Amino acid sequence: MKLIEAKQQFISSWGAFGTHWGINRTMAQIHALLLISPDPLTQDDMMEELNISRGNTNMNIRELINWGLVERVLLSGERKEYFTAEKDIWKVVKQIVKERKKRELEPMLQLLDKLEAVEGDKRDKHVKTFVDTVVSIKKLGKQADKTLDTMIKAEESWFVSSLMKMFK
Amino acid sequence: MKLIEAKQQFISSWGAFGTHWGINRTMAQIHALLLISPDPLTQDDMMEELNISRGNTNMNIRELINWGLVERVLLSGERKEYFTAEKDIWKVVKQIVKERKKRELEPMLQLLDKLEAVEGDKRDKHVKTFVDTVVSIKKLGKQADKTLDTMIKAEESWFVSSLMKMFK
DNA sequence: ATATATTTTCAATAAATATTGAAAATTCGG
DNA sequence: CCGAATTTTCAATATTTATTGAAAATATAT
Structure with a gap:
């Protein structure tokens, strides 16, 4: 070609x-x-x-x-x-992650915090399912937020070698 | 509310x-x-x-x-x-990752393999920059592919605790 | 300061994408 | 099998999003 x-x-x-x-x-x-x-x-x-x-x-x-x-x-x-x-692809990826985290993940987590505090009796299954869903998305989102923060700070070499060990 | x-x-x-x-x-x-x-x-x-x-x-x-x-x-x-x-958000995330990996990441990696083999003298800076870019995207993409495979197989508890240790 | 090159803006237009709704196909109980 | 209920399809339409291009704004050399 x-x-x-x-x-x-x-x-x-x-x-x-x-x-x-x-x-x-x-x-x-x-x-x-x-x-x-x-x-x-x-x-x-x-x-x-x-x-x-x-x-x-x-x-x-x-x-x-x-x-x-x-x-x-x-x-x-x-x-x-x-x-x-920027030609360093690792830096490019980190930059994109940083921006999308700020623009999308963080506002979403803020909203979920508000929605978790919905009024109503938890014994009502509609309330319970809503709250359970919101809480579980929030939990995973918070973990993702932390993980991405670490990634944003990391050097590629460090990051890759950590993953290697983790997933040996 | x-x-x-x-x-x-x-x-x-x-x-x-x-x-x-x-x-x-x-x-x-x-x-x-x-x-x-x-x-x-x-x-x-x-x-x-x-x-x-x-x-x-x-x-x-x-x-x-x-x-x-x-x-x-x-x-x-x-x-x-x-x-x-599916209400288990971890399963939902894994399912989405699995599909997007199959639909987007894998075809992209295949393309990059082809593009890496471009004809031309590597001393030509246009050829060199092209190949360097393709190779570095491919490298990172392959790493992401492996990492996501591991994630898709993982249990949430295992995954979170691994991340915890990694990013203590 | 003026003329000219260059960049920016944005209303108009084009293109892409999503949505409707009614007709066709399918399913299922009797 | 018949007929009603339900699901599926898809051409027409509406909506959203991207693109153009020319006018306005800005920058720069002389």
Whole structure:
């Protein structure tokens, strides 16, 4: 397989992958493109490679910056802005986990705390099942929260070797 | 907070949560409703509670069954079909992980294997960056695959206590 | 300061996805 | 087998989400 074809497949499947995880296709594709680009790219580079409009490119780059996955690079003597993605995949994963934890898991746990305190007689099976469900989701969620915190702090080497031992 | 209000909040936020994870809102809401229902429900029950059409209800129930999260229940003496969700949240999480691993992670790893074998001179920085990226994603993906396999087999108590020790 | 290059915004539009509802198929008791 | 109850399908429609492109804003060189 030629590089050009391999790149296309990588970008397109990274985009499809993203859509299964609530990330829009273009954002994932821009990220993929930057991951495999040895040098920083301009908006125009991305527009051309991915055949997307300027507005779309701009908005999705900014979103990637918000997620902490892409950053602006200043190239001396250049008027245009350049962008580059973090290439260390472990760091990328940790960053995504960190953001999703903050945006989704933590608000969910807060809500469950409130819902656990529902009024009503626990002998009513409707109340009991509701509370039991909420409590058990909360318990698992709290454990996940702690585990992810540890992961976010960990070095890849440490993390992998711990898992190795754990799952020998 | 009254039960009725708490239920609504739970269902609605479970639905919103789902959409962040590539699951459609209605499917997540049906799942939520079944999770907090002490007894099995019919399609008509769900239609009424969630204010959705018969067709929508039917399709999403079937999808939940495909995911292994819901099952049909036969109630003797009843003509209608009843449905119930697995209530053990650890089992639910394992089932979701198992399915997503099969549907997404494994195909991705297969693709990366192919892409790693791209033609071209590794001294070309475009080739090098591409291969390096593919290899590092693959490495981490393989580790995740193994870890998730272990998790899928694990009992919750064993899993939590292992994590505890690991991240003491 | 002015002209020009570049980035950003956002209303309009397109595309993708979800939902409806009624017809067709199936199931099941009698 | 018949007929009523129930489930399933799917074309039409509605809704949501993504994308465009041109105008406005901003930045920079001279």
